[in-house]
Amino acid sequence: MGMVMSYMGGTGVEFASKAMTMTTGTLYDRVIEKKKIENFEDFHVAILDIFNAINTSLPGKHYDAPALDDVQKFYEKWNESDGDKKERFTDYMNEKVNLSKADESMMITGILAPPLALVAKKTGQSLPQLGVMKAIPDVAFVPGATILALIATKLTKRMAFKNLPS
Numbered sequence: 001m002g003m004v005m006s007y008m009g010g011t012g013v014e015f016a017s018k019a020m021t022m023t024t025g026t027l028y029d030r031v032i033e034k035k036k037i038e039n040f041e042d043f044h045v046a047i048l049d050i051f052n053a054i055n056t057s058l059p060g061k062h063y064d065a066p067a068l069d070d071v072q073k074f075y076e077k078w079n080e081s082d083g084d085k086k087e088r089f090t091d092y093m094n095e096k097v098n099l100s101k102a103d104e105s106m107m108i109t110g111i112l113a114p115p116l117a118l119v120a121k122k123t124g125q126s127l128p129q130l131g132v133m134k135a136i137p138d139v140a141f142v143p144g145a146t147i148l149a150l151i152a153t154k155l156t157k158r159m160a161f162k163n164l165p166s
Helices: 001-007 013-032 040-056 070-081 085-096 104-125 128-136 138-162
Strands: none
Touching: 013 040, 013 085, 040 085, 070 085, 104 128, 104 138
16 A cells, blocks of 8 residues: 555545545535635535535534634635635645544454454364364455454543543
8 A cells, every 4th residue: 555655646634635625626626616706605606615515524523513603714715715616625624624544453453353354263162162163164254353453442541531531
């Protein structure tokens, strides 16, 4: 994966940022340019339509639309400028829509769990009490153990952060 990104001319973060800029530019063309915005209400409806489109098309986390005051302040700045409206809009959307970042503990668990599951299965087959493990094929055991490890990591993290004062 690293080689692919280096051939494409940058890191994965730069590529994701460029993709987000392209996406917001396309949304600007389709929503803002198409709707002939004349006042703040039209602009606010357009912003809500854009966040609705983002939330509908992207799986996982849903992004909340910015507060009415934030949109009002941005509309005033956006309406004052003449030439670089699209660039200001793209910067504003990149600020309000943050790309989700992978959780390090989940990544480490996802990488380490499959080989550790195979080691645990091979070790467990030598014990007479765990002889039943021979009947379970590796194709079923490894993904099952990986999923259980990911669930345990997520639950442990939730319990740990639940007790922290905010």
